[in-house]
Amino acid sequence: MTDYPHLLAPLDLGFTTLKNRVLMGSMHTGLEETRDWNRVAEFYAERARGDVALMVTGGIGPNLEGSVLPGAAMMTTADDVRNHSVVTGRVHEAGGKIAMQILHAGRYAYGPKCVAPSAIKSPISPFAPTELDEAGIEKQIADIVSAAVLAREAGYDGVEIMGSEGYFLNQFIVTHTNKRTDRWGGSYENRMRLPVDVVRRVRAAVGTDFIIIYRLSMIDLVPNGSTFDEVVELAQAVEAAGATIINTGIGWHEARIPTIATSVPRAAFAWVTRKLMGKVSIPVITSNRINTPEVAEDVLATGCADMVSMARPMLADAHFVAKAKAGKSGTIAPCIACNQACLDHTFSGKLTSCLVNPRACHETELVISKAPTPKRVAIVGAGPAGLSTALTCAERGHDVTVFDKASEIGGQLNMAKMVPGKEEFHGFVDWYGRMVAEMGIKVELGRAVSADDLDGYDEVIIATGVTPRDPGIPGQDAPHVVSYVDVLRGKADVGARVAVVGAGGIGFDVSEYLVHQGASPTENLPEWMAEWGVADPAEHRGGLAPEGPRPEAPAREVTLLQRKAEKHGKRLGKTTGWIHRAALNMKNVSFVGGVNYEAVEDGGLRVSFGAARENPTLIEADTIVLCAGQEPERSLADALIARGITPHVIGGADVAAELDAKRAIDQGTRLAATL
Numbered sequence: 001m002t003d004y005p006h007l008l009a010p011l012d013l014g015f016t017t018l019k020n021r022v023l024m025g026s027m028h029t030g031l032e033e034t035r036d037w038n039r040v041a042e043f044y045a046e047r048a049r050g051d052v053a054l055m056v057t058g059g060i061g062p063n064l065e066g067s068v069l070p071g072a073a074m075m076t077t078a079d080d081v082r083n084h085s086v087v088t089g090r091v092h093e094a095g096g097k098i099a100m101q102i103l104h105a106g107r108y109a110y111g112p113k114c115v116a117p118s119a120i121k122s123p124i125s126p127f128a129p130t131e132l133d134e135a136g137i138e139k140q141i142a143d144i145v146s147a148a149v150l151a152r153e154a155g156y157d158g159v160e161i162m163g164s165e166g167y168f169l170n171q172f173i174v175t176h177t178n179k180r181t182d183r184w185g186g187s188y189e190n191r192m193r194l195p196v197d198v199v200r201r202v203r204a205a206v207g208t209d210f211i212i213i214y215r216l217s218m219i220d221l222v223p224n225g226s227t228f229d230e231v232v233e234l235a236q237a238v239e240a241a242g243a244t245i246i247n248t249g250i251g252w253h254e255a256r257i258p259t260i261a262t263s264v265p266r267a268a269f270a271w272v273t274r275k276l277m278g279k280v281s282i283p284v285i286t287s288n289r290i291n292t293p294e295v296a297e298d299v300l301a302t303g304c305a306d307m308v309s310m311a312r313p314m315l316a317d318a319h320f321v322a323k324a325k326a327g328k329s330g331t332i333a334p335c336i337a338c339n340q341a342c343l344d345h346t347f348s349g350k351l352t353s354c355l356v357n358p359r360a361c362h363e364t365e366l367v368i369s370k371a372p373t374p375k376r377v378a379i380v381g382a383g384p385a386g387l388s389t390a391l392t393c394a395e396r397g398h399d400v401t402v403f404d405k406a407s408e409i410g411g412q413l414n415m416a417k418m419v420p421g422k423e424e425f426h427g428f429v430d431w432y433g434r435m436v437a438e439m440g441i442k443v444e445l446g447r448a449v450s451a452d453d454l455d456g457y458d459e460v461i462i463a464t465g466v467t468p469r470d471p472g473i474p475g476q477d478a479p480h481v482v483s484y485v486d487v488l489r490g491k492a493d494v495g496a497r498v499a500v501v502g503a504g505g506i507g508f509d510v511s512e513y514l515v516h517q518g519a520s521p522t523e524n525l526p527e528w529m530a531e532w533g534v535a536d537p538a539e540h541r542g543g544l545a546p547e548g549p550r551p552e553a554p555a556r557e558v559t560l561l562q563r564k565a566e567k568h569g570k571r572l573g574k575t576t577g578w579i580h581r582a583a584l585n586m587k588n589v590s591f592v593g594g595v596n597y598e599a600v601e602d603g604g605l606r607v608s609f610g611a612a613r614e615n616p617t618l619i620e621a622d623t624i625v626l627c628a629g630q631e632p633e634r635s636l637a638d639a640l641i642a643r644g645i646t647p648h649v650i651g652g653a654d655v656a657a658e659l660d661a662k663r664a665i666d667q668g669t670r671l672a673a674t675l
């Protein structure tokens with residue numbers, strides 16, 4: 001008897017059966033663009049071996065004008081068919097099924113040749129699209145149909161037609177982007193003609209025994225988006241046109257409401273999909289922030305959908321489903337929804353990976369094999385760098401001991417988890433705890449080891465992390481000046497008015513911590529929806545609350561300071577920086593940049609501005625919190641080196657500047673793979 005009867009139940013599609021209810025949602029990993037098809041194949045095959053029922057590839061362009069980027073993968077030629085068949089063949093050998101997503105980006109295509117229903121530039125693109133004429137629209141349909149036919153030739157089990165997230169087909173549906181007056185615009189019937197025609201013509205071209213998933217925007221989260229009646233009308237028309245499954249899309253890319261970030265509650269939008277249940281007779285998939293088998297099971301058991309889509313969780317752990325099936329869900333590496341190594345990489349033109357699992361998309365290159373000679377390995381530091389090294393060393397057969405002077409594992413992750421909106425970090429630290437036990441790793445906590453203690457080990461790894469940087473502000477020894485460490489560990493009394501020194505990731509985190517009171521909105525869906533202004537699309541077009549965001553009043557008056565004159569948060573994650581900025585703006589945090597820290601005074605912090613130190617100003621504050629970055633903690637490494645022992649130094653102890661868990665875990669895992 002399984003704990004997940006709904007999740008693991010097969011789904012009969014008539015001409016084929018899916019072995020369970022998990023879809024790996026489409027992710028643009030950048031792998032296809034490497035043109036290394038063996039590597040692409042191994043990425044998907046690894047997930048097929050992990051028992052996911054059906055996978056959807058990253059978006060594949062049907063033509064040049066519709067491709068997301070110049071050079072993005074397309075399905076237009078016999079060569080494309082040959083290349084993709086390497087992937088489908090490997091997935092089928094592994095017992096999996098895979099559908100190719102056909103993504104026409106419309107005005108989101110990053111290039112001057114982009115096309116759209118109307119010539120209206122998107123706020124997130126520098127390129128104004130060309131308005132298509134009748135022949136142009138016919139060409140786009142023909143190209144999408146042709147991509148589907150070629151996908152079938154390449155061995156795919158189906159296609160997903162991307163109709164959500166504000167891409168091409170979605171752009172026709174809403175008046176926000178479609179101002180046409182011909183048969184493709186105006187009435188709703190006209191505006192949905194394109195997606196429905198596309199599905200009908202794809203079905204006619206591929207035959208009846210081929211999966212067509214239509215990804216439908218169920219809540220646009222943009223002005224003049226669809227009403228829910230329109231969503232239902234489209235879903236029914238898409239079913240009648242021949243779709244096999246309807247998948248859920250949440251929010252356009254230009255929406256100013258977070259939809260997948262870690263601060264979004266788990267399964268935050270499953271209620272939207274549930275509204276469609278019973279309105280169509282084909283299976284419906286729900287999506288967004290579903291990251292554990294428990295959440296997925298609950299979503300299915302409560303009738304929100306017939307299937308769940310999980311994308312990033314399949315980066316964090318390719319064997320998610322297999323582990324759930326084996327009753328080992330506690331060992332599933334959790335996706336913490338940080339976006340740091342996946343979407344932030346995609347939007348920076350880098351190959352996707354995963355903070356928690358650096359092997360994601362590096363399956364052929366970062367190979368973890370049994371060590372030829374088992375060794376005794378000592379690791380000092382039980383933060384993410386030390387723990388990830390320990391897990392990989394143990395997997396390879398080494399005898400591993402981890403030491404930490406703290407009384408708990410997790411290092412800096414234990415501070416991150418205190419920040420409202422970062423609750424996923426609790427589960428991350430807990431997972432490390434379970435894995436350390438599962439792998440038989442010895443952990444000695446409360447042990448401040450010296451160089452003497454490390455004699456006799458074959459390998460010594462120093463992962464001692466960082467110490468807070470001393471900004472050297474005159475008067476900073478005053479009692480109302482505290483470190484972020486004391487604040488996030490709950491050891492400091494913080495007053496009503498606060499000046500935060502340093503606007504890096506931690507300055508932002510500390511500010512969020514200080515302006516919140518009570519339970520985090522991430523743990524309370526109605527409160528989170530009110531905070532960001534999300535409404536029921538059955539009541540308000542696009543699901544935007546007419547009164548806009550309604551955040552709780554800030555708990556404190558916070559001023560966030562930095563010396564640089566640039567925009568605050570510019571160096572935060574590409575896909576999450578705007579959310580952190582918006583969240584603090586909603587809590588009336590003052591962003592002050594270009595400052596010199598002159599002195600701490602009784603009433604606050606005196607700053608001046610610019611190289612000429614002009615305009616001395618007192619930032620009135622009861623408490624000043626120092627978040628001025630980090631320095632490597634290398635004293636143990638230096639002591640070992642002085643004795644002629646060369647340890648491996650990783651994580652913050654190696655390079656503290658802009659250290660984050662992503663770099664620490666990647667470095668630790670890669671080192672462990674070589675020992």
Ligand code: NAP
Nearest residue numbers: 471502503504505506507562563564627628629658659660
């Ligand atoms: P950080 O990102 O390096 O930021 C340090 C801040 O301190 C900067 O704003 C810097 O700005 C200021 N600073 C540096 N030297 C200073 C000095 N001598 N005196 C006064 N101010 C000084 O470090 P962090 O905030 O400690 O974060 C550590 C790492 O964790 C970063 O990689 C960060 O990205 C990551 N992290 C990320 C997040 C997130 O993405 N949400 C959250 C937490 C941590 P000025 O030089 O302009 O003053």
Ligand code: SF4
Nearest residue numbers: 335338339342354355
């Ligand atoms: Fe999830 Fe973060 Fe990994 Fe992306 S990088 S898959 S968000 S844990």
